[in-house]
Amino acid sequence: MSSIQSQESRYKLHKPIRALKEYVGVSILKPLVGVDPNLENNLRTFFHIDYPKYELLFCVHDDEDSSIPVVKKLMNEFPHIDARLFIGGEDVGLNPKVNNMMPGYRNSKHPLILISDSGIRMRKDAVTDMVGWMGEKTALVTQVPFCYDREEWGPSLEQMYFGTSHARIYLVGNMLNFVCSTGMSSMIKKKALEECGGMGKFGDFLAEDYFFGVELTKKGWECALASLPALQNNGSVTAETFDARACRWTKLRFAMLPHIIVVEPLQDWLVNSILFSLSIWNLTGVHPLYVSIVHTFFWFFSDYSLFKSVHIDIGMYEKRADETLESISDYVSDIGEKLSADIDVSLSMGVLSMAIANSGTFVLNKQRPNLQLWLSSPISGPRRYDLLNGKWICAREHEGLDVLLTREFTQLFPSTPIDFSPHT
Secondary structure, three states: OHHHHHHHHHHHOOOOOOOOOOOOOEEEEEEOOOOOOOHHHHHHHHHOOOOOOEEEEEEEOOOOOOOHHHHHHHHHHOOOOOEEEEEOOOOOOOOHHHHHHHHHHHOOOOOEEEEEOOOEEOOOOHHHHHHHOOOOOEEEEEOOEEEOOOOOHHHHHHHHHHHOHHHHHHHHHHHOOOOOOOOOEEEEEHHHHHHOOOHHHHOOOOOHHHHHHHHHHHOOOEEEEOOOOEEEOOOOOOHHHHHHHHHHHHHHHHHHOOOHHHHHHHHOHHHHHHHHHHHHHHHHOOOHHHHHHHHHHHHHHHHHHHHHHHOOOHHHHHHHHHHHHHHHHHHHHHHHHHHOOOEEEEEEOOEEEEEEOOOEEEEEEEEHHHOEEEEEEOOOEEEEEEEEOOEEEEOOOOEEHHHHHHHHHHHHOOOOOOOOHHHO
C-alpha cells in the first residue's frame, strides 16, 4: 500500500489549475466558534479567492461569540466581496456544527456549497481547482487534509501525521472508491444534498461529513478528490491538543465503523513490520530482525516520498523564484548593454521590472500565496506560471516562461540571438 499511495499522490496532487469553461457560483459556509491566533489571517485568505462568483456565509451560535468582531472587520475591509454573517444557528439535531451552519445553508444562493472549517487557510486558486473536479456525475469534491507550514513542535507533529499516515489512508481509500470525505474542506452540489434530505437531515450525525458521502453515493452520485490539499492553520496546536484530537477521531471511527478496529492497525508501520518479518521468516528462514530492518527502511522512504508529494515546498519555491528573477534581471541587463538599448531593469522585494523604451514594461513578480510567478507583458498581457518539474509553466497555454520571453524579446530585438531557457 505504501508504494500505491506514493504513486497515487504524485499522479493526483498539485496539478496545474486550468481555466474553467463555466464558473459555477459557490456559496462558502464558514462555521465559527471563538477565535485563535490565526483566525483573522485564515479568514482573510477567503476574501482574496481568485474566483468570479462566490459568497461567504459566516455562521456563529450566538451574538457573544468572540469571532464576530473579526468577521465584521474583514467584511468592512472588503466591501466588494459578497459576505454575510448569520447569528443564532438552528436546532436540527445533536451536531452543533450542522446547527451552526443551517441559516447560512438555507440562505445560500449558489448551486455549489463549500463547507470550510475556521482553521483552513485557502489558496487563491483552490476554489477553481475544486470546481474543476466537479463533473456532471460528481456531487462531492474534497481536499486531502494537510497543514500549512508552522515552526512549533505541535504543528510539525500534526503536519507529519497528515502528510503520512492520514494521507496514506485517504489517497488509497479514494483510489478504491471508498467514502473518505472530510468536513474541513468539502464542496457539495446543493441539489444533490437536497435529494438526500438537505443538510438538516444530518443534524443527528456527529460525523456529518462522512455521512454526506455515504448518502450521496447511495443516490448514485460520485465523489472526487481535488488536486490541492486543504491547509489547516490552527494557531493553538500543541502535542497535547493534537494527541487529544487524534484520540477523539479514533473513538469516533470505532463507534461508527467497529470493523476498522481490526483493519486500521494493518496500515501502520509496526504491525506491518512484525507480520511481514514473521511471514518471510516462515517462508524463507531469513531472520526477522534483518527483514524488519529492510522493511523499516522501505517504509520510511515511502512515507518521506508521500510527504514530499503532499507538501507544498515553500522553501524550494522561494529558492527557484529568487534564482529566476535574479538570472533574468542579469540577462536582460546584458542585452541592454550589448545592444546599447534603453532598458531600465530593477529588482526589489520579489518584483522585477524591465522597462524598454518605446515598447513598454515587463513586470515579473513572486506570488507566494499561490506559489507562482506572475508576468505582465506589454505584448501579450498577463500570465501566471507554476513551478512544475523545475520549470515555470503557464497552465493556460502549457508554455514555459522561457519560451514566451524568448519569443517576445526576439520580436523587440530581432538583430541578436536571444534565449531565456538557461535563466528560468
